[in-house]
Amino acid sequence: MKEGPDIAQIGALIGDPARANMLTALMGGKALTATELAAAGGITLQTASAHLAKLEAGQLLAQRKQGRHRYFALADDSVGKLLESIMGFAAGRGHLRHRPGPKEPALRKARICYDHLAGDYGVRMLDSLVAQGAIDAVGDGLALTADGESQLQSMGIDVRDLRSSRRPLCRSCLDWSERRAHLAGSLGKALLSSFFEKGWAHRTAGSRSVVFSPEGERQFLALFPAVS
Amino acid sequence: MKEGPDIAQIGALIGDPARANMLTALMGGKALTATELAAAGGITLQTASAHLAKLEAGQLLAQRKQGRHRYFALADDSVGKLLESIMGFAAGRGHLRHRPGPKEPALRKARICYDHLAGDYGVRMLDSLVAQGAIDAVGDGLALTADGESQLQSMGIDVRDLRSSRRPLCRSCLDWSERRAHLAGSLGKALLSSFFEKGWAHRTAGSRSVVFSPEGERQFLALFPAVS
DNA sequence: ACAATGCTTCGGTTACGATCGAAGTATGAA
């Protein structure tokens, strides 16, 4: 009767509230120290250390020693994908941890989903790219058109370089707040990075939300007009 | 710091081995009674009853009373999708519960993934449909072509009828054994059903594996030739 | 009406794991 992969193990890893909070914190894409993660989980350093060891043994996290710090990050983007998919599922069932708090609106507007843009702005960007003919959407799949490639090159994104990576260029990712797709994959990552580099937006301290500057917001909205 | 949906709750639900076994058993697509699920989980009826109540409260399961039996099934196909995605993740990390046992080969060859065909045969079917031009694959997305529609109609599948459902027609689903995509969605379901109706294949008792009859296998392989 | 089957509820036990204080190790700075 015991068939297939062991889903209980990773379920249990994600199932502890402290660990779930730490993982959620790491969805911001930045590597964090054990101390920071302890704060995110609302537990002491010793307890966090035990949790982190388990998460690492389960291959959900990877650690990088750097001086006397120990940085933890999600093992790879498949972990981020998994977590976001569970979030989407949980949100669909109304399993929200809290009724919409003060920070929720900012999160819904624009946030980091591991390494790309999600939330209202993330959905808008993808919709707009599809409407402009830069991306072809078939079912759940996304593909960059020749037209879109030149369009992105002119925005300073080296598509050819991205293609060389093993990671898929375009990937749709379901948004837990909007319940619609936004752009993931290496292209999604590159776009978000370019927004940061241009100074259009920056990440906030202890949160996954992305804050746009007034000028950056203007540019973003002009570049990705709303789709009817 | 507490942001976003509560992934810990569903993680915990899936994280218990007994519950995970019951959910895995339900991935076979058939509704099962509490007694059957207790056996699948390796626990007594009382314990199973408590677990089932929790799973139902968490909206992972739906129950249907029928006479003095109580049938449990996955709440909807999004639950199946979630479980399969976790399985894919777990398999990728080598978190297999057992080293490949006697039943593994049959599971790898052909099995039910909630309501459609997975495993080697599932992958072959999709590859073949794509090679024949019946389905367009763009990135991860799948779309039925006009050509494919008539092709399927001639196989006795009423595509127009399927279109009317809210569920997507084509959907790709990542296989944990093959690590490649197979066909899900209402079309995937309809195809598997037709194989059962034609007597090409049948499901096995307490397992998710699908067994083809010699004649059914011949027909299937002829209809979906291997792709280079 | 009575028995049989299928499942739930109750009560009590048990075991596991999350937690933290305290002590130990490693790295860097003074």
Added chain:
DNA sequence: TTCATACTTCGATCGTAACCGAAGCATTGT
């Protein structure tokens, strides 16, 4: 060397939830 910071390991406590036996409902069959 000495101190400070960052983290891990140890040891003990505690709470929760998984578990089962027994009793209680509910439905069906005779």
